Amino acid sequence: MEQYSSIERNVSFIQYVLNDRRSIEYLFEGLKIEVPLNTLNRDTVEAVLVLIDKLPKFVKYVSLVEQIIEVTKAVMSDKESFQHLVKGAKESAEPILGKINVGISIMEEAKERAEQDNSKVTVYSLIKLLKDPAVQQVVHFFKALLSVMSERDWRNKSQNFRTTLVYEVFTFVLC
Numbered sequence: 001m002e003q004y005s006s007i008e009r010n011v012s013f014i015q016y017v018l019n020d021r022r023s024i025e026y027l028f029e030g031l032k033i034e035v036p037l038n039t040l041n042r043d044t045v046e047a048v049l050v051l052i053d054k055l056p057k058f059v060k061y062v063s064l065v066e067q068i069i070e071v072t073k074a075v076m077s078d079k080e081s082f083q084h085l086v087k088g089a090k091e092s093a094e095p096i097l098g099k100i101n102v103g104i105s106i107m108e109e110a111k112e113r114a115e116q117d118n119s120k121v122t123v124y125s126l127i128k129l130l131k132d133p134a135v136q137q138v139v140h141f142f143k144a145l146l147s148v149m150s151e152r153d154w155r156n157k158s159q160n161f162r163t164t165l166v167y168e169v170f171t172f173v174l175c
Helices: 002-019 021-029 042-077 079-116 123-130 133-151 159-174
Strands: none
Touching (some): 042 079, 123 133
16 A cells, blocks of 8 residues: 555656656756657556566566576587587487387387288187287277267267277377
């Protein structure tokens, strides 16, 4: 409340000064700039005062940004520091890239084996395959996926979406 009364006093003073032509001419005489006086109204002055009140926060953030820019410039201009930064980024990414490459190689090998396998798929072989823990996990995943989709009423929005999604996931897994 005290802050608003202080703002009101400042606004009243500024309005008084703005209404006094001699004071305005004296203030702007040294600046030698032209400021349209018709844009300076109560809202503008209040906004300026609020902005002035927020300046300490702005200064803190601007200082932080300046420090970041200085460090970035220093690192980018120093080849050794830049190379060390790139090396650190590569070291951080290597475990992730390694897992991705292992996954890709597994998928490629499985695809090759599937293309070379000419044996017939029987009901008995499917039942035997369903006992495999990996297949059980995939089946449980798809059961849960279909359950979530029906809970979210996907069937009413698009009857083909469900079929398309299952087909796309199977295609992704098999390819």
